[in-house]
Amino acid sequence: MGLKRYAAALAAGIAALGAGAAWAQDYTFKLHHFLSAKAPSHTEMLVPWARAVEENSGGKVKIEIFPAMTLGGRPPELINQVRDGVVDIIWTVNGYTPGLFPRTEVVELPFVYLNDPAATNLALYEMFESDLKEDYQGVEVMFLHVHSGQAIQMRETEVRSPADLEGKKIRIPTRTGAWVLEALGATPVAMPVPDLPQALQKGVVDGALIPFEIIPPLKIQEQTDVQIELADKTRLGTTTFQVSMNKAKWDSLPADVQQAFRDASGPDWLREVGEVWRGTEEFGINMAVASGNTHVTLTEEETEAFRQALEPVVERWIEEVTAKGIDGAALVQKARDLIATHGSM
Incomplete structure (x- = not known):
């Protein structure tokens, strides 16, 4: 190899390394779920949460949301998609895989859950480390929540x-x-x-x-x-839902990026999620009555x-x-x- 060609190759190699170092500062995640992009759970919960994580990270994180199973499969397959690393993050119904999350089912029981999704979300948050975590092998739970209940x-x-x-x-x-x-x-x-x-x-x-x-x-x-x-x-x-990340993916993240997710998923957010679901509930029943x-x-x-x-x-x-x-x-x-x-x- 001539000197000029060697120098050019060396410069290209250094540039590639530099680009790799810059790329390493950014973390892109695919979030897969089963409802449409028009559903309130997408527009009023998942999108705001993803944007909050991105903001908390100072621009290091990007979360791409894929609604309506657009990455393939059926809703019951979401938990295995995230465990197997096919996708990075999922939002799914625990009950789509019966018996897999037995401890968490406690809040789904009639007259254990009554009518308050925010209070139940906060109960799940408090119970997670001490009582529920064993249910969630292979994933890192971002947050658990319920909907407004089975009408x-x-x-x-x-x-x-x-x-x-x-x-x-x-x-x-x-x-x-x-x-x-x-x-x-x-x-x-x-x-x-x-x-x-x-x-x-x-x-x-x-x-x-x-x-x-x-x-x-x-x-x-x-x-x-x-x-x-x-x-x-x-x-x-009611029904319990989870937003969870592949465990290996989570473990590979630096502490500050992990904290960006944690800060977006705490008690204030869970209270807000409860209010979002309650608000969309009123909109839904009003539409039915109007019809x-x-x-x-x-x-x-x-x-x-x-x-x-x-x-x-x-x-x-x-x-x-x-x-x-x-x-x-x-x-x-x-x-x-x-x-x-x-x-x-």
Whole structure:
């Protein structure tokens, strides 16, 4: 190699090393989830959270969000996609992989969760390190949250008592929700939420346990006539979600970048997430009513009938997880106490 060519090659090599060093200051992450880019969970939760992380990092972090499973696969595959490193971060429903997160199911139980997503988010935050972390092998949890709870949305039937659900086919995304339906004499039908509109339209299901916030993005008001909730906006349990990063990816990050994620995911944010979901809930039910649907709120007496019918669901969960070496009774009491404490703040 001639001297000039050697010098040129050396200069190119040094330039490449310099570019590599500059690139190493930037961290790009792919966040994959199952709802559309128009869903409130995308526009009002995931996008603001990603932007907050980027800002906290001083420009070192970029989070690219891929909604509606645009990177491939189906919603139940998200947890394995992030564990296997196919994507960096996911937002998913814990219940899409039944039994994988048994401890965290405690807040999903009927009348453990009542009607306050912010209080429940904060309870999850407090319980994570001491009680829940073992559920999350292979991932680093950014934050856990719940939605506003399982309202009853029906194609035709006005539900005012457990008997009104007997024999009905009802969609639910979680096994705890399936137990609720079994206790009420209904038939649970598991499916990811994007499949619900077609299932309602074709009569595959008679209704769904799902919050009102999903009405606008999936146009549920067009496939249902009746939306039902219990007294004081009480719901038949809730669903837990996680935003989690691949564990190896997390461990490779410098402390300041990790802190950028942590600072965006603390108690203030979890309280805000609860308020976001509650706000979108009001928007959803108002849209259904404006479309001519009937909004039913049960009386205290009618609600008590559901409470009595569903107490065995809590006992069933305690018995099952206790057999796995988990103190289910203690988790139920702790969750109830923390939700009550944060709900009174």
